[in-house]
Amino acid sequence: MSVAFISHADCGRHDTGWGHPEHVGRLRAITRALRDHPELFGTVEHVEGRHATPQELALAHDPIYIREVEELVAAGGGALDADTVASEGSWDAATAAAGCVLDAVDMAVDGRAGRSFCAVRPPGHHALRDRAMGFCLFGNVAIAAHYARRRHSLDRVLIVDWDVHHGNGTQALVESDQGIHFVSMHQWPWYPGSGAADDHGLGNVWNVPLPAGLPAQRYVDELERAVDQASQGFVPDLVLVSAGFDSLRGDPLGGFTLELEDIATLTRFLTERAAQWCGGRVVAALEGGYAPDRVGQACVTMLAELAR
């Protein structure tokens, strides 16, 4: 199966300012790590994604909010929330981030690349329908899920989010669509404070809140179990992964203990499930991860597993 590595130069143009943990060095570390693995580098198809259109963003967001972001950027940028900013390049970056994931969905559905990893920023899983939040402007993965449903008429999409923070934005953007099931494993209690175990959204959400510092295998087991629950009687046509690498041990913004081999295990678990469900379609997109070298290594690990 053909595997794509999808990114866009504009994703580097979202300037969060000096000292912000979500910076362009995260993507540079991925490119560097990939170059250090020439065999893998040569195996995957390198794709420059497109920009999502405002109409596509509106699959999940309020058109007024979309216009506000565009206008703020046109005016030179500014603060969107306490820790989320927009710079002159942020519109191009955020639409490219979403567009790369849409391209990945297109390629998965039409068979050009059954599996892909989208190295994008800004991340998306905290963005709400009418508001930026937690470094996120637009819900890249949530938009992609709705796009897969509407544009490609897929009946069932599964989203798996292993970022160390609850994917509150994704939950808010997808919970009204019973054709989308959302699984989020996250540190608890932790930012943003939502995602309790008994919060099932409108019945299509599986939250797995866990304390920091558990043995890594616990996180792997709990996430796999939740994926199995979320797919009971629901055979996905596509698996989307919010691949946050801030769940790795040592991340400055999280206390989970995953190692690279756990990323490999989880990726293999999902590719094996996807092979049974939907011809192996898996689209992964970068969310958090704030130790750049670890992010780079994790991306290589995940790509290698996708390319097996």
Ligand SMILES: [Zn+2]
């Ligand atoms: Zn995170």
